[in-house]
Amino acid sequence: MESRVAQAEQKETGRLEAFSDGVFAIAITLLALNLAIPHLGGNSSNKALGDALSAQWPSYVAFFTSFFTILVMWVNHHRVFRLIERTSAQLMYANGFLLMMTTAVPFSTGLLSEYFRLPGARLAAAVYSGTFVLIALGYQLVWMSLLRNRSLFKRSVPETEIATITKNYRMGVPIYLLATIAAFFSVYASVGICTALWVFWAATSQDCVDFTAR
Amino acid sequence: MESRVAQAEQKETGRLEAFSDGVFAIAITLLALNLAIPHLGGNSSNKALGDALSAQWPSYVAFFTSFFTILVMWVNHHRVFRLIERTSAQLMYANGFLLMMTTAVPFSTGLLSEYFRLPGARLAAAVYSGTFVLIALGYQLVWMSLLRNRSLFKRSVPETEIATITKNYRMGVPIYLLATIAAFFSVYASVGICTALWVFWAATSQDCVDFTAR
Amino acid sequence: MESRVAQAEQKETGRLEAFSDGVFAIAITLLALNLAIPHLGGNSSNKALGDALSAQWPSYVAFFTSFFTILVMWVNHHRVFRLIERTSAQLMYANGFLLMMTTAVPFSTGLLSEYFRLPGARLAAAVYSGTFVLIALGYQLVWMSLLRNRSLFKRSVPETEIATITKNYRMGVPIYLLATIAAFFSVYASVGICTALWVFWAATSQDCVDFTAR
Amino acid sequence: MESRVAQAEQKETGRLEAFSDGVFAIAITLLALNLAIPHLGGNSSNKALGDALSAQWPSYVAFFTSFFTILVMWVNHHRVFRLIERTSAQLMYANGFLLMMTTAVPFSTGLLSEYFRLPGARLAAAVYSGTFVLIALGYQLVWMSLLRNRSLFKRSVPETEIATITKNYRMGVPIYLLATIAAFFSVYASVGICTALWVFWAATSQDCVDFTAR
Numbered sequence: 055m056e057s058r059v060a061q062a063e064q065k066e067t068g069r070l071e072a073f074s075d076g077v078f079a080i081a082i083t084l085l086a087l088n089l090a091i092p093h094l095g096g097n098s099s100n101k102a103l104g105d106a107l108s109a110q111w112p113s114y115v116a117f118f119t120s121f122f123t124i125l126v127m128w129v130n131h132h133r134v135f136r137l138i139e140r141t142s143a144q145l146m147y148a149n150g151f152l153l154m155m156t157t158a159v160p161f162s163t164g165l166l167s168e169y170f171r172l173p174g175a176r177l178a179a180a181v182y183s184g185t186f187v188l189i190a191l192g193y194q195l196v197w198m199s200l201l202r203n204r205s206l207f208k209r210s211v212p213e214t215e216i217a218t219i220t221k222n223y224r225m226g227v228p229i230y231l232l233a234t235i236a237a238f239f240s241v242y243a244s245v246g247i248c249t250a251l252w253v254f255w256a257a258t259s260q261d262c263v264d265f266t267a268r
Numbered sequence: 269m270e271s272r273v274a275q276a277e278q279k280e281t282g283r284l285e286a287f288s289d290g291v292f293a294i295a296i297t298l299l300a301l302n303l304a305i306p307h308l309g310g311n312s313s314n315k316a317l318g319d320a321l322s323a324q325w326p327s328y329v330a331f332f333t334s335f336f337t338i339l340v341m342w343v344n345h346h347r348v349f350r351l352i353e354r355t356s357a358q359l360m361y362a363n364g365f366l367l368m369m370t371t372a373v374p375f376s377t378g379l380l381s382e383y384f385r386l387p388g389a390r391l392a393a394a395v396y397s398g399t400f401v402l403i404a405l406g407y408q409l410v411w412m413s414l415l416r417n418r419s420l421f422k423r424s425v426p427e428t429e430i431a432t433i434t435k436n437y438r439m440g441v442p443i444y445l446l447a448t449i450a451a452f453f454s455v456y457a458s459v460g461i462c463t464a465l466w467v468f469w470a471a472t473s474q475d476c477v478d479f480t481a482r
Numbered sequence: 483m484e485s486r487v488a489q490a491e492q493k494e495t496g497r498l499e500a501f502s503d504g505v506f507a508i509a510i511t512l513l514a515l516n517l518a519i520p521h522l523g524g525n526s527s528n529k530a531l532g533d534a535l536s537a538q539w540p541s542y543v544a545f546f547t548s549f550f551t552i553l554v555m556w557v558n559h560h561r562v563f564r565l566i567e568r569t570s571a572q573l574m575y576a577n578g579f580l581l582m583m584t585t586a587v588p589f590s591t592g593l594l595s596e597y598f599r600l601p602g603a604r605l606a607a608a609v610y611s612g613t614f615v616l617i618a619l620g621y622q623l624v625w626m627s628l629l630r631n632r633s634l635f636k637r638s639v640p641e642t643e644i645a646t647i648t649k650n651y652r653m654g655v656p657i658y659l660l661a662t663i664a665a666f667f668s669v670y671a672s673v674g675i676c677t678a679l680w681v682f683w684a685a686t687s688q689d690c691v692d693f694t695a696r
Numbered sequence: 697m698e699s700r701v702a703q704a705e706q707k708e709t710g711r712l713e714a715f716s717d718g719v720f721a722i723a724i725t726l727l728a729l730n731l732a733i734p735h736l737g738g739n740s741s742n743k744a745l746g747d748a749l750s751a752q753w754p755s756y757v758a759f760f761t762s763f764f765t766i767l768v769m770w771v772n773h774h775r776v777f778r779l780i781e782r783t784s785a786q787l788m789y790a791n792g793f794l795l796m797m798t799t800a801v802p803f804s805t806g807l808l809s810e811y812f813r814l815p816g817a818r819l820a821a822a823v824y825s826g827t828f829v830l831i832a833l834g835y836q837l838v839w840m841s842l843l844r845n846r847s848l849f850k851r852s853v854p855e856t857e858i859a860t861i862t863k864n865y866r867m868g869v870p871i872y873l874l875a876t877i878a879a880f881f882s883v884y885a886s887v888g889i890c891t892a893l894w895v896f897w898a899a900t901s902q903d904c905v906d907f908t909a910r
Contacts, residue, residue, distance in 0.1 A: 069289065069346060075711065076293030079718030082799070083726065084297065089803040091810055103816035107823070118796070125792045132711060147470055150339045154332070157296070161303040168305055174317035181321070256789060283503065283560060290507030298511065361684055364553045368546070371510070375517040382519055388531035395535070497717065497774060504721030512725065575898055578767045582760070585724070589731040596733055602745035609749070 071135045077153045078128040088164040112170030120163040123252045140206045144199040152192030179237035179244040190226030291367045292342040302378040326384030334377040337466045354420045358413040366406030393451035393458040404440030499563045505581045506556045516592040540598030548591040551680045568634045572627040580620030607665035607672040618654030713777045719795045720770040730806040754812030762805040765894045782848045786841040794834030821879035821886040832868030
């Protein structure tokens with residue numbers, strides 16, 4: 055009987071995980087819709103097309119940064135959900151907020167792509183970084199809903215793992231806030247901080263994967 | 269042999285559940301396509317972009333409300349499918365109708381976003397609420413197809429759970445109808461009722477999740 | 483050891499099934515992108531919006547018909563994959579052709595929606611029905627790849643089930659061909675045949691589901 | 697206990713596989729968004745619509761080639777992931793790069809469709825083939841991350857299988873590079889090489905599927 059209950063719970067977190075994965079996968083794929091096909095009207099020579107494609111280099115940068123940021127966030131999501139065996143309503147809606155902000159990334163990425171070389175670039179970069187502030191806040195809320203109800207964790211989760219994640223998550227909101235403020239001084243600084251953050255997380259997540267693989 | 273049949277049925281409802289989850293996940297992610305990147309032509313200063321982004325605040329409200337409404341509906345869908353172990357053709361097509369109307373939510377959300385501050389706002393809000401009337405009707409049809417063929421339920425489902433859901437579902441259609449009628453008097457009242465409804469459902473669904481976790 | 487091989491095969495057909503389900507779910511959700519938000523410029527009163535929304539009734543009909551046709555096709559896909567425990571390269575590519583044509587349904591649906599009340603309606607309806615001819619052909623190819631390599635079927639599959647499907651599938655291509663030819667005489671006749679077909683399949687698939695549930 | 701660890705690892709690679717499948721499924725479905733509905737303004741007769749639809753034959757060719765290329769790549773992805781039971785951070789990010797380039801295929805396909813019969817066709821074909829160079833490079837990186845950490849493979853994987861894949865993968869980058877260079881001489885040659893490659897892979901993958909099915 056107990057194993058049956060356990061199985062039902064497995065399915066419970068499983069379905070939430072699968073739904074979240076679906077949203078991550080769709081949001082990450084929709085990023086590519088920001089890669090615009092140039093419409094050149096009269097002169098559509100190889101040279102004109104090449105110039106038009108080169109001119110939209112900011113969309114490639116934004117696409118790349120957003121893709122890997124969402125990918126790293128998905129890995130992190132994964133890392134948290136690997137630790138739990140139950141869901142709560144609070145967790146469900148904190149996760150919902152997190153997903154909602156993730157679906158907005160293609161929008162903020164498109165905004166940054168379009169305004170990167172226009173006068174409004176700084177505001178666009180602030181909106182771009184600001185979206186990540188809210189996503190980081192979503193992670194914080196998800197994590198807090200777990201810390202406040204530890205019975206959601208699997209019994210086998212080591213306290214050290216929980217402490218590590220608590221520490222890592224603390225960085226997200228303030229650093230993205232910094233990137234948002236930086237945007238009003240330099241678009242490059244802002245996007246640079248966002249990029250540095252996913253590179254850092256990608257580098258550190260190695261431990262996570264190693265942990266799992268053991 | 270029996271366990272094999274049971275497994276095949278598990279897979280049966282599992283695949284319907286997974287398909288539904290996929291549709292929910294895609295529809296909820298497509299909502300973000302309604303967040304429009306402002307095209308400012310000549311004057312694309314930070315100020316002009318800021319004004320343009322602020323001016324489209326109705327899309328943010330509509331995005332938020334629709335996102336959480338679909339999320340709550342997904343949780344509810346989940347709650348029902350957790351109780352069953354078989355599917356019927358009737359259930360399949362009632363569920364299909366429910367999913368079809370769910371995929372229309374990004375359209376009705378976009379309509380509301382675009383017309384919120386235009387003369388046609390009331391009709392747009394009525395279409396918006398009207399979509400939810402039809403989704404609520406879809407849930408009602410799904411639930412009725414189960415009540416009429418109780419062998420689809422798992423044997424372990426308590427009658428009290430069935431009675432609770434029956435009672436809760438009765439509210440959906442009339443309240444969304446009210447929101448639809450209210451739209452012709454006040455857009456705010458209509459959207460307010462829709463918002464109140466998902467907040468209410470989110471609050472009550474806690475019991476559901478607790479039930480599962482036990 | 484044998485159970486391990488069996489499990490690997492389960493996973494094999496399982497992944498193909500999940501991939502197909504994903505494509506069906508995305509294609510069915512993208513149909514809603516054909517529901518256009520009217521852009522009314524100067525006069526955006528409730529009346530003008532109402533007229534514009536009413537005027538695009540063909541998109542609602544096309545949306546409805548395409549949604550349920552894809553849904554029924556998904557159920558049928560399901561029905562076939564429930565019978566097999568292995569895949570072959572031939573099956574994989576026949577299934578790929580089937581999926582490719584399914585992803586084209588939002589396009590043909592949009593074409594029909596846009597041209598339904600224009601002079602080019604008959605050609606649009608022919609393209610619409612023609613897409614289904616090719617999908618039906620895809621099903622035929624999938625089924626033939628199984629009939630030619632019966633070791634892909636589960637051993638427990640009754641010959642009667644195979645015979646029933648063989649008989650049912652024979653109808654798809656000719657009836658959709660008829661709908662395609664009918665398009666050149668009457669758009670209504672063509673769309674009517676397409677609608678009649680999914681209603682017929684939905685009605686007959688009941689037996690299928692009952693079979694599974696037993 | 698060991699079986700529990702094994703199960704957790706299964707779930708680990710399983711979730712990465714499911715996420716990848718999701719991205720493949722969405723990217724392959726978004727290809728159809730490049731099938732444009734002709735807007736004919738005044739003259740929308742059957743003849744005008746027929747001409748407009750015929751004129752966009754390059755999009756059908758590009759759609760077909762891209763669809764089957766992604767399908768074959770998905771089968772190949774499948775083939776590799778069938779061999780492993782653990783993930784590493786390196787594998788995760790190599791796979792991420794591979795997926796990112798896959799989501800760009802609808803863009804490069806749209807570019808090729810639009811420029812196929814315009815002066816800029818050669819550059820468009822070079823971008824199209826170039827996308828596949830990068831995808832092939834992604835596969836190479838995924839495979840190298842496995843060869844460098846053989847403990848990720850299942851113990852039962854035969855060395856011959858690894859050797860075969862190593863050999864097959866070596867071809868991808870140079871042949872797509874050839875197609876990219878060929879684009880500057882002939883669009884047909886470039887697209888022809890891309891098509892030949894998926895046909896070749898589809899034909900050879902038969903062995904793969906046979907291997908699995910045994």
